[in-house]
Amino acid sequence: MDFQIALLLGQDGITNGAIYALLALALVLVFAVTRVIFIPQGEYVAFGALTLAALQAGKLPGTLWLLLGMGIAVAAIDLALAVRRGTARRIPAIVGWNIVYPAALTALLWLVKPAELPLPAQVLLALAVVVPLGPMVYRLAYQPLAEASVLVLLIVSVAVHLTLVGLGLLFFGAEGSRTPAFSEGNLEIAGLTISGQTIWVVIASLALIVTLYQLFERTLYGKALRATAINRVGARLMGISTTMAGKLSFLLAAAIGAFSGILIAPITTIYYDTGFLIGLKGFVGAIIGGLASYPVAAAGAVLVGLLESFSSFYASAFKEVIVFTLIIPVLLWRSLTTRHVEEVE
């Protein structure tokens, strides 16, 4: 192996690692705020990419029907609760977000021809379809169980994952799709050709990480999320709605997932079930960060990307074995170095 190959492998590893890092951040965020180990994170990656591909092919994406259906389900539950509790002032917001918004989006996609729009508009439309699924999934699957143990929430996650993968197969079929690159240009640095999309992935990931940091440090909502993550009861006593925090964290997780999918769709073929493996690798990164530290999780995810890239060169048949075995020494090291306090349940 010469220096040139090492550089190419490093570049490939960092590109994949940047995506894993985004997913690792989303997983840490969701776990810290809601204690949910969010296995379906990867599904948003696949949904984001495939929704964009469907829009570009001039078809109405199946996720739109999911949005409509889940919107109606959420609205039905929330309206019944609002009527029973006599909180009529919430009704316009419930109807607006869960029925009017999906219906308006459907009408918009029906009227304009998404295939003819410029790429940024298509990306925004795809995000508009997929991202609201995050809080809706939280409302339907997790909110009724918000106080349950981590194990119960994990079991719910498995169920949600299987449901979403099955729906993905129904919506998009078994074969994969690719989308055109954001920019066709290549960059040459020191004899090394870097594709435009790689640069897009790395820059967008960095920008997203900085934005998240600003969100947590500077905004009231970000601070509310951090407060909930540190102490749920304390946050509630301070007037922070844990339901709102849960929905917000799922909204961010869905946005990060869908955007990651849109970023990598031009580099690789995305299938309805691609997301699971990507999400799992992000999860390995998140575990390295102990499901608590954002910077360590991001660094861990980049490490996973690099390890994957180099092991695919040396021993391609054992690549996944090598990547997932990484979790064992990490867990050993963590359990030896940190004092574990048994969670009261």
Added chain:
Amino acid sequence: MQKKKLVAGLLVALASMAAQADITVGVNVSATGPAASLGIPEKNTFALMPTTIAGQKINYIVLDDASDTTTAVKNARKFVTENKVDVILGSTITPNSLAMIDVAAEAETPMVSMAASARIVDPANPKVKWVFKTPQNDVQMSTAIVEHMTNAGVKTVAFIGFADAYGEGWFQEFSKIAEARKLKIVANERYNRADTSVTGQVLKIMSTKPDAVLVAGSGTPAALPQKTLKERGYVGKFYQTHGVANMDFLRVCGKDCEGTFLPAGPVLVAGQLPDSNPIKKVALDYTAKYEAAHGKGSTSTFGAHAWDAGLLLANAVPAALKKAKPGSKEFRAALRDALEGLKNVTVSHGIVNMSPTDHLGFDQRARVMVVIENGAWKLLK
């Protein structure tokens, strides 16, 4: 109370009468899970099959095994114990089909598999007496590739395949034949269906400078190594396996797949076959039926394997009906004998001549070499 009993009794009598009169076919396909791109066209094909053969009504019971071996066995057990099927069709993939052989042999029920591996009908296994299959063996396809490579002056070849039974099976068959023909395999790499990058494997392949690369994958995931190789500036020949023979592969691979060679069943290029070829008519009949139901360009060779299983039944059932009534052990044995005795049956993938040692029955006519030209399959003469 009396009335209820009477009605129940009548229903049971009716049900048993129906079971006696009709032929029950248990279909097990992998319509979800990793093999879904193969299983879905097969499932669609069963919906187009004739509902009567020689005046007998045929009941199809279609189950999905989710590409999972345990579920496949469970489905097969359900067929033989609950549904009392006369014949089992399936499964889509090799591991599932191998696992179902035991059930079929134990219940003495004939089974027609739609999976590729030659091991499914290996005559050395006594249980295989009950098992038949419709897709060509990997050996036949490998021979076609190696032949084409040596004729084209290829001396060194790199192999990259799925890290599963498909890739492993191909490597074993291909390496054996390649060795015999003095073709040198300079790299042997693996990747996963859902991988987002194969840069590592591709760099390794490029460092060995092969004359040709063989990609052993199925469906659209097989496009990834080829696209990455092109991206990195590889200029040698590309070979794919018949696992990619559907329109989605052409859509995803686009211009990077121009000039790629692959072996395939004749049904893929049915329209280009000479009129003298008897397969043409049968294959065109299938594509016309399938495209009428699912749109133009929607046929794949996988669905045709299912159709061929149906054609085998259509040819074997009349002979079996002469010997016994459907639903009985005797009928199942007669159906098995009839399947084994099939001679010169034209199906969409070739011409079948079964024998006690050959439960596939295909010869050289069951495969053609195809090249991808202008985003379409073109028959190589």
